[in-house]
Every structure is written in structure tokens, then in C-alpha cells.
Amino acid sequence: MECSEYSIDIADTLAGSASPEVRLRAEGHMAECSSCRANAALWNTLGEMPAEAPPARLPAQFNRQLQIRPSAPKWGWLAAAAAIAVGIFSFFAGRYTAPKAPEGDLATLRHEVRNLREVVALSLLDQQSASERLRGVRYSSALEGTDPEVVDALSRTLRNDPSVDVRLAAADALRRFPMAPSVSESVWQLLEHDDSPLVQIAVIDLLSSRKDPSAQARLERLRDRPGLDSNVRDYLQALLSNQRIKGNPVQ
Amino acid sequence: MLLSDTDEQLMAAVQNGDSSAMGELFNRHHAALYRYFLRMSGSAPLSEDLTQDVFLRVMRKSETWQRDARFASWMYRIAHNAFIDHTRKVKWETAMPERMDIAAPAGRQLEQDQEHALLRRALMAMPPDKRELLVLSRFQGLKYEQIGEMLGVETNTVKVRVFRALGQLREIYERMSGQPGLSVVGGRG
Numbered sequence: 078m079e080c081s082e083y084s085i086d087i088a089d090t091l092a093g094s095a096s097p098e099v100r101l102r103a104e105g106h107m108a109e110c111s112s113c114r115a116n117a118a119l120w121n122t123l124g125e126m127p128a129e130a131p132p133a134r135l136p137a138q139f140n141r142q143l144q145i146r147p148s149a150p151k152w153g154w155l156a157a158a159a160a161i162a163v164g165i166f167s168f169f170a171g172r173y174t175a176p177k178a179p180e181g182d183l184a185t186l187r188h189e190v191r192n193l194r195e196v197v198a199l200s201l202l203d204q205q206s207a208s209e210r211l212r213g214v215r216y217s218s219a220l221e222g223t224d225p226e227v228v229d230a231l232s233r234t235l236r237n238d239p240s241v242d243v244r245l246a247a248a249d250a251l252r253r254f255p256m257a258p259s260v261s262e263s264v265w266q267l268l269e270h271d272d273s274p275l276v277q278i279a280v281i282d283l284l285s286s287r288k289d290p291s292a293q294a295r296l297e298r299l300r301d302r303p304g305l306d307s308n309v310r311d312y313l314q315a316l317l318s319n320q321r322i323k324g325n326p327v328q
Numbered sequence: 329m330l331l332s333d334t335d336e337q338l339m340a341a342v343q344n345g346d347s348s349a350m351g352e353l354f355n356r357h358h359a360a361l362y363r364y365f366l367r368m369s370g371s372a373p374l375s376e377d378l379t380q381d382v383f384l385r386v387m388r389k390s391e392t393w394q395r396d397a398r399f400a401s402w403m404y405r406i407a408h409n410a411f412i413d414h415t416r417k418v419k420w421e422t423a424m425p426e427r428m429d430i431a432a433p434a435g436r437q438l439e440q441d442q443e444h445a446l447l448r449r450a451l452m453a454m455p456p457d458k459r460e461l462l463v464l465s466r467f468q469g470l471k472y473e474q475i476g477e478m479l480g481v482e483t484n485t486v487k488v489r490v491f492r493a494l495g496q497l498r499e500i501y502e503r504m505s506g507q508p509g510l511s512v513v514g515g516r517g
Contacts (some may be wrong), residue, residue: 088487092465116494123466126444131362132376139354139380143347207377242373
């Protein structure tokens with residue numbers, strides 16, 4: 078008989094769910110078949126592979142998400158779709174009812190499309206799925222212009238998003254936008270409590286790329302703070318000892 | 329809500345709006361689900377993301393759960409769909425990672441750890457549907473019957489597919505290691 082005719086018996090035997098007769102039949106075949114014997118050995122080896130543990134912070138992150146959205150989830154997608162639809166409707170309604178801009182139809186249309194993109198980006202940033210929010214960040218970073226609402230939303234994402242990936246993407250996206258002093262200050266505050274060294278380093282990059290005369294002193298204070306992650310401290314040390322930065326305010 | 333409640337009792341509580349029951353379900357199953365996604369994707373950050381996504385989907389779809397259905401089978405069906413949704417999204421953007429986000433082997437178990445690392449690579453080289461059969465049956469400890477419920481196929485079909493997937497994994501493993509019948513494959517059977 079061919080191996081395939083024993084496949085069900087062997088699968089049951091490997092899983093420990095075979096009856097004594099089935100087990101005997103499968104073992105009888107495996108005693109004569111080196112290929113099936115090797116498969117059984119591989120099954121055993123798979124069972125010996127260590128089980129990786131998830132990060133300890135995962136339950137806390139999930140609870141945070143539960144608290145952020147206690148009741149909306151059931152219709153969350155519908156609300157998001159409706160928000161986007163209302164946005165689209167408003168812009169096109171505005172296009173036909175508002176007086177034409179002096180620069181002509183093409184410029185007006187370009188302006189409206191840009192605004193529409195901003196609405197879509199803002200809607201995506203508010204989604205439940207981290208992947209969707211990541212799309213929102215990417216979408217935002219591709220926007221022309223500097224809508225303060227988009228900058229606010231990105232800074233809010235950077236400060237509050239439970240996903241490290243999304244926070245990192247937000248830090249990266251913010252690099253190309255000017256930030257109001259209040260937004261900039263809130264990002265500085267983030268350095269005090271974000272628990273991800275990766276995000277801390279991304280925020281340090283973001284803040285050190287700004288024309289902020291106080292940045293050098295603040296980064297030095299951060300470097301000397303007890304309890305700072307050693308990787309972040311090393312990164313700061315390298316950044317601050319860079320001659321270009323050392324001689325001038327961090328820019 | 330009691331810690332001794334079954335998953336199904338907790339899920340019934342979720343249907344009645346008890347969010348603490350959702351937290352308890354997360355505590356019970358998130359580690360297994362994380363490992364499922366890690367075995368399927370090879371990416372730790374993605375596995376974190378998808379694990380949370382599944383439980384948010386569980387909450388959103390709680391109304392659709394039938395009280396006589398096993399919670400774990402239902403949850404894995406949602407996980408299966410979440411992974412498919414993800415792979416559809418990234419299909420044209422990124423290739424499957426060649427390595428897994430798992431600590432490098434060290435210490436006296438180096439040889440065995442290297443074997444395991446090679447096996448992980450071999451698993452990642454399998455087609456996702458076949459990899460999933462081995463992940464569910466071997467790593468997640470699901471019964472063939474549960475896998476059948478989840479994938480919508482007969483239990484015996486699952487057994488045959490697991491048997492074939494195991495053979496395919498062995499072929500890939502031997503090809504990667506460059507020598508058929510390594511100790512791991514031939515020695516402990």
C-alpha cells in the first residue's frame with residue numbers, strides 16, 4: 078500500500094487521537110517506510126520548538142484601545158465611511174455652490190482635491206485598525222501644504238497611538254511639517270513618558286531637526302536623566318557630541 | 329464574570345456588553361494568537377498588531393457568534409481572515425520576510441536552536457495555506473475537527489492535508505539544509 082493510504086491513520090497517530098488499532102496500523106507502516114518515519118520525526122521536532130512569548134505590554138495596550146473606544150466598534154467602520162462620504166459630498170457641494178476662486182477652475186479644483194485628501198487622511202488616522210492608521214500617516218505625509226489640523230492629528234497620533242509602528246511613522250511624517258510651539262512642546266513632553274526606545278529616538282531626531290535654540294540644552298538634560306534607556310542615552314550622546322551640533326544650537 | 333467561566337460563558341457576557349469579559353478572553357488567548365501570527369508572518373510587530381485586531385474584531389462581531397459554537401474555533405477563523413486581509417493588502421507591496429523576529433540561538437543548545445531556526449525558515453517558505461495547517465495542528469494544539477470547522481472542510485480532509493503539508497515541509501527543510509535525513513528528521517522518530 079502507498080503512504081497516502083495511511084495518511085489519515087498517521088495524522089491521527091501523530092496528534093495522539095488514534096484508537097489502538099489505528100495506531101498499530103500507522104506504526105506498522107512507519108516501521109517499513111523511512112519517508113513516513115522521517116515525517117513523524119519532523120512532527121516531534123516541531124513540537125520541541127520553543128514558544129515565543131508576546132511582549133508583556135500587549136494586554137495594557139489592548140486595554141487602552143478598549144478604553145478609547147468603549148462602544149463605537151460595532152459601527153466604527155460605518156461611521157468612518159460616513160465621515161469620508163460626508164467629506165466628499167461637502168467638498169463637491171461646495172465646489173458647485175461657492176463662488177469661483179480668482180485663479181480659475183483648475184486651481185480651485187486642485188485646492189479642493191488637496192482638502193479632500195486631508196479629510197481622508199484625518200479619517201484614516203482615527204481608524205481602529207493600526208494598519209489603517211498607518212495608511213493615514215502615509216497619506217498625511219504625502220499631502221501638499223501644511224494644514225494645522227493634519228499636523229495636530231499627526232502629533233496626537235505620535236503621543237497616543239498604542240502601536241509603536243504607527244507612532245514611528247507619525248514621527249517620520251511630522252518631519253516635513255512646521256509645528257506650532259504648543260504642538261512642539263507636547264512632542265517634547267512625549268519624551269518624558271513614551272516607553273519605546275525606538276519612538277524616543279525617532280522623536281529626538283524629529284526635535285533635533287527643528288530650529289529650536291533650546292533643543293540642545295533639553296536634549297542634554299534628557300541624556301542625563303536617570304532611568305533613560307541605555308540605547309537612547311548612547312544615541313543622544315552621539316548626537317550631542319557631533320561637532321556641527323555641539324558648536325551650534327541643534328537645528 | 330468569574331475567572332472560572334468558560335470561554336463561551338465569557339463570550340456570552342461580551343454579547344451582553346461586559347467589557348471586562350473581553351479583557352479576560354484577551355488574557356487567556358492573546359499569547360497563543362500572537363504565536364499563531366508570528367508563525368504565519370514571521371514578523372513580531374505585525375503579530376502584535378494582528379493579535380489586537382482580532383480581539384477588536386471579536387468585539388465588533390460579537391453579535392454574530394452563535395452560543396453553541398466553540399469560541400476558540402470562531403476566534404481562529406477571525407484570525408485566519410485577518411491574516412488573509414493583511415496578505416491581500418501587502419501582496420504587491422512587500423515580499424514574505426526571509427527571517428523571523430526571534431532571538432538568535434545561543435548557548436549550549438546552539439545546534440538544536442539552529443535546527444529550529446532552519447525549520448522556521450522552511451515553514452516560512454511553505455505556501456501560507458499549508459503552513460497554516462501545521463501551525464494550527466502542531467503549534468496551536470487545535471484538533472483536526474476544529475480546524476475543519478474553521479476552514480469549512482471535512483475532518484478527514486484536514487488530516488490528509490496535514491500529512492501532505494508535513495511531507496512538503498520535510499522536503500523544503502532537507503533542501504535548505506543541503507542534506508536529506510538530518511538527525512532531526514531521521515533520528516528521533
